[in-house]
Amino acid sequence: EVQLVETGGGLVQPGRSLKLSCVASGFTFNNYWMSWTRQAPGKGLEWVASITNSGGSTYYPDSVKGRFTISRDNAQNTLYLQMNSLRSEDTATYYCTRIPFFDYWGQGVMVTVSS
């Protein structure tokens, strides 16, 4: 059974940093590209970052480019999202997702950016 389990969320002040982790199981992690997708409270889905299966290439929307960094450790079957210079508009539930089809999603982890 495919499982994606996110951890690392919480309350953080504007301008500070936070790192999310996602442990994957039930599939060959290093065969798949992975992504982070977020959902602000009561809002729709927003793609945040993607990474190739080797980790050699990464992709971001303009809203987080230069502030967020996606990475992975294939030996540990773990995906990461380093979030720096956090803003109130980054407040959301963050989902770890398997791509290209976004066919599996984690349970999500809440990040609240507030003073």
Place this chain on the structure above:
Amino acid sequence: DIVLTQAPLSVSVTPGESASISCRSSKSLLSSKGITSLYWYLQRPGKSPQLLIYQMSNLASGVPDRFSSSGSETDFTLKISKVETEDVGVYYCGHRLEYPLTFGSGTKLEIK
């Protein structure tokens, strides 16, 4: 960026009847490989989204065949036949044609 526009914003359906949701793209989603990069997801209340349809018309594993999708290069329709109470939630379309990846704003399905 590709903009996906969903309609209606919400739909209320009697169990056993059908429902249709539209998704219109600002750009053709037909790739150079001949694949239409349009996907449908359902987010049930309090749950993570789940994949329903991939590449415009292919049913994801475990999804009942009451769900179907069709369309052209820019206009797509998700149809739910014989709606059941478990179909309640927000439906999103999304594309994977190019970066940035984007989603529609969602259509909420309610039961009458």
